Amino acid sequence: MSYGLIMADVRRGLFDERNLDLVGFCNVLNIDPWLILPKGAYNVREAYFKRIIQVEMGEEEFINPLNAVITVKKVIEKFGDPFALIFSASSSGMEIAPYVAGYLKSPIITDVSGYQKESGTLLKSLYSDKVFASLKIKGEGFFVITVRSGSFRHEAREIEENTIYEKLEGLTRDERRRFLGYIEEEKQEVDITKADFLLSIGRGVGTKDEIPLYEELASLLGATISGSRPVIDKKWLPKSRQVGTSGKTVKPKVYLAMGISGAFQHVSGMKDSECIIAVNKDPEAPIFQYAHYGIIADMHKIRDRLIQILREK
Amino acid sequence: MNILVFLKRVASSQEEELKILGEGEAVDLSRLPFKLNDWDNYALEEAIRAVEKEGGHVIAISLGAKESDDVLRRAIAMGAGEGILILGEEALFDPRLRAIVASRFIKKEGFNFDAIFTGVQAEDDQFGTFGGYLAGILELPYVSMVVAIEEWGKGYVLVRRELEGGLMEKVKVSLPSVLSIQTGINEPRYVSVMGIRRASQIERKIYESSLYMEGVISSIEVLKWSYPPKKEGAKILPYDIDGACRELLQILKERGVCQ
Ligand SMILES: Cc1cc2nc3c(=O)[nH]c(=O)nc-3n(C[C@H](O)[C@H](O)[C@H](O)COP(=O)(O)OP(=O)(O)OC[C@H]3O[C@@H](n4cnc5c(N)ncnc54)[C@H](O)[C@@H]3O)c2cc1C
Ligand SMILES: Nc1ncnc2c1ncn2[C@@H]1O[C@H](COP(=O)(O)O)[C@@H](O)[C@H]1O
Numbered sequence: 305m306s307y308g309l310i311m312a313d314v315r316r317g318l319f320d321e322r323n324l325d326l327v328g329f330c331n332v333l334n335i336d337p338w339l340i341l342p343k344g345a346y347n348v349r350e351a352y353f354k355r356i357i358q359v360e361m362g363e364e365e366f367i368n369p370l371n372a373v374i375t376v377k378k379v380i381e382k383f384g385d386p387f388a389l390i391f392s393a394s395s396s397g398m399e400i401a402p403y404v405a406g407y408l409k410s411p412i413i414t415d416v417s418g419y420q421k422e423s424g425t426l427l428k429s430l431y432s433d434k435v436f437a438s439l440k441i442k443g444e445g446f447f448v449i450t451v452r453s454g455s456f457r458h459e460a461r462e463i464e465e466n467t468i469y470e471k472l473e474g475l476t477r478d479e480r481r482r483f484l485g486y487i488e489e490e491k492q493e494v495d496i497t498k499a500d501f502l503l504s505i506g507r508g509v510g511t512k513d514e515i516p517l518y519e520e521l522a523s524l525l526g527a528t529i530s531g532s533r534p535v536i537d538k539k540w541l542p543k544s545r546q547v548g549t550s551g552k553t554v555k556p557k558v559y560l561a562m563g564i565s566g567a568f569q570h571v572s573g574m575k576d577s578e579c580i581i582a583v584n585k586d587p588e589a590p591i592f593q594y595a596h597y598g599i600i601a602d603m604h605k606i607r608d609r610l611i612q613i614l615r616e617k
Numbered sequence: 618m619n620i621l622v623f624l625k626r627v628a629s630s631q632e633e634e635l636k637i638l639g640e641g642e643a644v645d646l647s648r649l650p651f652k653l654n655d656w657d658n659y660a661l662e663e664a665i666r667a668v669e670k671e672g673g674h675v676i677a678i679s680l681g682a683k684e685s686d687d688v689l690r691r692a693i694a695m696g697a698g699e700g701i702l703i704l705g706e707e708a709l710f711d712p713r714l715r716a717i718v719a720s721r722f723i724k725k726e727g728f729n730f731d732a733i734f735t736g737v738q739a740e741d742d743q744f745g746t747f748g749g750y751l752a753g754i755l756e757l758p759y760v761s762m763v764v765a766i767e768e769w770g771k772g773y774v775l776v777r778r779e780l781e782g783g784l785m786e787k788v789k790v791s792l793p794s795v796l797s798i799q800t801g802i803n804e805p806r807y808v809s810v811m812g813i814r815r816a817s818q819i820e821r822k823i824y825e826s827s828l829y830m831e832g833v834i835s836s837i838e839v840l841k842w843s844y845p846p847k848k849e850g851a852k853i854l855p856y857d858i859d860g861a862c863r864e865l866l867q868i869l870k871e872r873g874v875c876q
Contacts, residue, residue, distance in 0.1 A: 315780070369749070369759055395780040399761040402712070402746035406753020411713050411836035414744050418846070425840050430742055431630045435637065435644055438841040447836075480758040480791040484775075489783035501874035507631065525875050534655075537801030543783070550779050558874045560865075565631055579872050581865065582851060588634055590845055597868060598851030599861045609862045 306387035307336040307354065309379060311372065311400060312346070313392040314363055316486070319346040321457070322392040327352045328456030329449075332419050335387045337463075340379060340472075342366035351462040360473040367396050369403035370478035376404050378472060385446050393450040395550075405448035411441050415568075417452040432567040433590040453572060492544035499528035500557045504547055504574070506532040508563020508584065508603055512540050518562075521607050524614040530554070532564045548573035562603040566591030618673035618769065620664040622734045623719070623748075624692060625654045626685040627741040641841035653688045656736025660798035662805040663766065664734045665696040671769050673731070674698035678722075680715060682706055686821060693816035694808045700819070705826030710742065711835040716750035721829035723755070732774070733795045737762055745797075752795035760788050761797040 308330040313320045323339075330337035336354040342363045350356065357379060365371050376389065389404065391397030393415045405412040418427030418436075425438040426449065441447045496502060503522045509515065522529040529545065536546040547554055548570040559577035564570060566582070566589055574580070575594050582595035583603045592598045599606060628649040636645040653661075664675045677692035679685040680703040689700030703722055709715040723733075735748035745761075752759035764785060765777040772792055777785045779799050790796075854861045869875035 373753070395762060395778075398745050399749060399759070399778075402744075402749030403753045403759050405713070405746070406716060406750035407756070409713065409717070409754065411711075412744075412746055412750065413837060414712075414746055423840060429845070431628075431635055431644075432740070432743070433845055434630060434635045436843050436845055437839050438641075438843065440838045440840050441836060442834075442838055443836050478758075480794075481760065482789045484787040484789055487777060487785040487787060489785075501869070525869070527874070533800065539804070546783075549781055551783060553782070558869060558872050579868070580851075581868065586632060586634070592851045592853075593845065593848045595851035597865075598853045599865065600853060600856065601858060601861060605858050606862060606865075609858050610865070613862060613866065 305334075305336050307338045307383075308333065308388050308390050309376070309386040310337055310339045310390045311376070311397070312339055312341045312348075313394055313396055314342060314344075314346060314367065315396065317344060317346070317363070319348050320392070320394070322394060322453045324349070324352070324460045325451045325453055325456045326390045326392065328459035329390060329416070329419070329451050331459050331461050332421075332456060333387070338386070340375060350467050352460055353467050354463055354465070355468045355470060357470045357472050360471065360475060361477075364483040365477060367400065368478070368481055368483065369400045370481050371475075372400045373404055373407045374475055374478065375472070376408075378475060382472075388446055389448045391448070391450045393452050397450045401448050401450045410446060410448050411443065412448040413439055413441065414450040415452050416449050417455040429568065432565055434588065452568065489543065492542060494528060494544065496528055496530045496545055496547070497552050497554050499530075499554070501525065501527040502530045502547070502554060502556045502559050502577075503527040504530040504532065504559060504561045504564060505535055505541075505603075506561065506564030506570075507534040509535060509540075512538070514604065515540050517607060517611070521611055524611060527560065532570050561591055561595070562606070564591055565589050566594060618668055618671040618732075619676070619728075619730045620667060620673070620732045620734055621676050621678055621723070621728060621730050622657070622661050622664045622692070622697070623736075624657045624661060624677050624679045624688045625736070625739050626651055626679060626681055626688045627654045627739055630741065637842045637844065641843055644842050651684065651687070653691055654736055654739050656738060656740070656798065656800055657688070658805045659800050659802050660734040660736050661692055661695060661697065662803045663798050666803065667732075667766065667769065669696070676701060676728070676730075678703065678719075680705060680709060680719065680826060689821045690813050690816045691808060693819050693821075694812035695806060700821035702821055702823045703826050703829075704823050709826070710839070711837045712744045712746040712750055713836050714830070714833055716747055716754060717833050718826050718829045719747075719751055720754040722824065725829065726824075731792045733757075733793070735795070735797045737797045737799050748795050748797035755795070758790045758794040759796075760790055760794065762799045763796045764799045764802050766802075
């Protein structure tokens with residue numbers, strides 16, 4: 305049976321849950337999941353993999369895209385072409401996958417979140433999740449994909465046979481890119497992950513001048529203020545208030561999202577909130593698919609009326 | 618220091634309805650406003666800052682239909698020294714094909730550069746692949762999701778790249794290299810309509826994309842466009858503002874977060 309070559313999504317000694325989406329993807333396509341992994345003690349769920357290839361490289365070297373090319377080429381040289389090269393759509397996979405694909409001139413599709421068996425098509429979102437495309441890969445040879453976190457995890461199955469272990473040694477290193485260290489975010493006085501009630505504002509807020517009135521609303525409601533990336537990028541709110549993959553993951557009792565469209569990178573940071581309420585003027589905004597309650601209106605009008613009611617109390 | 622910056626003209630879709638035509642044949646973009654891809658605006662600003670500090674110049678390059686000239690004029694108004702359009706009426710939707718065309722263009726026209734900047738992703742197709750793919754073909758070092766450029770050294774650059782959850786990593790890469798730039802790295806300068814008009818006087822070069830397409834065809838095909846898979850969806854509160862607000866406050870009370 306042909307194999308799917310999974311490049312492990314690892315960071316600081318952790319084997320991320322996202323790897324299970326990659327296994328699930330292989331299972332759905334009915335190909336053997338093979339894993340390549342750097343040196344180190346990772347809590348790999350070994351029974352999911354037909355073959356585990358441990359590479360003679362430390363983690364930081366391994367996830368360097370320049371070295372990933374060297375590793376992948378070696379695996380292919382030794383074992384023959386895979387059916388597909390599979391990565392997470394994470395900060396690592398988003399960097400390594402296109403680089404390896406470009407080096408090998410392979411077809412690539414990123415952020416895949418579904419597979420349709422009958423037509424053999426891959427599903428991918430576009431325009432911040434407002435539309436999806438069913439895509440088919442043409443031509444011969446293997447392709448490269450990145451898989452959206454959470455989309456195939458439930459399909460992951462353990463295999464019946466024993467896992468085969470291999471070691472890959474004697475690899476060169478590409479010294480043109482070097483890891484120098486991690487930088488943690490500076491500690492801030494407010495921790496939005498601890499708040500019960502978040503009032504989160506997005507690009508729909510329009511201008512900086514509107515922010516103080518949302519701060520007033522938050523204080524009248526007893527909510528903590530947070531935001532989507534564009535609001536933080538413009539420095540209208542501090543970085544520590546950002547919700548999403550590159551910000552914080554939050555699970556408050558209530559998440560009130562105003563003027564946020566519901567792009568995946570935002571949603572993955574707040575979708576497990578107990579109650580999500582979205583205010584957006586676009587009835588088709590993807591956020592309404594995740595929200596429990598929705599208000600289709602101009603967020604400023606909602607804000608002004610709420611402030612008025614709360615002041616009267 | 619010479620920097621090539623790739624700029625894409627995209628449909629501004631965040632606040633617009635996206636209609637799918639027929640049985641999923643296409644997305645109707647005919648009534649949407651177009652603009653410079655948000656990520657690319659940051660990439661362009663970062664490139665201009667680099668040459669302002671280190672000397673050299675910025676060349677803005679766009680692949681697309683003739684309307685993409687808009688983003689080149691804007692780039693020149695912002696401070697780019699040159700604008701180049703690789704003209705292709707057919708949208709190069711396939712990331713592989715697009716990067717091959719760009720790489721052949723760069724090689725054939727013999728550009729001398731220290732760095733290539735792209736955005737992390739295009740707002741429309743969201744592949745997030747162009748910079749990486751191009752770097753792979755050109756066999757140049759690559760760093761994605763760059764959120765700070767700390768130092769341009771002799772033959773290298775020190776950058777910070779963004780990871781998950783607020784974590785960053787510090788990376789040293791040798792030049793020339795390809796960097797994909799993340800939003801928020803800077804505050805892009807303002808360009809006036811007057812500035813863009815003035816920029817029109819500087820000639821933009823046009824090259825035909827077909828010159829760089831020999832022997833390659835698209836490796837992906839769109840079989841169908843569709844609306845997002847529907848989940849449970851939200852319960853929509855009344856449309857009148859007052860009614861919606863009162864119900865909202867009631868929900869907050871039930872949830873115990875607000876009196
Ligand atoms: C690697 C990477 C990491 C990322 N990490 C994050 C992250 O951690 N967090 C994050 O949030 N994003 C992140 N993003 C960005 C993400 O892809 C989206 O671009 C972003 O979430 C969009 O933010 P938004 O919803 O506020 O803006 P938009 O998508 O522009 O949406 C604005 C919304 O406001 C609505 N609106 C406008 N005016 C009004 C009004 N007056 N009243 C009511 N509604 C109105 C519009 O209908 C629209 O739905 C990341 C992207 C990448 C590539
Ligand atoms: N047609 C294009 N013309 C110029 N630059 C592009 C084009 N397509 C992609 N890019 C660049 O590549 C980045 C990533 O795009 P994508 O891989 O399509 O998500 C963009 O931010 C641009 O910098």
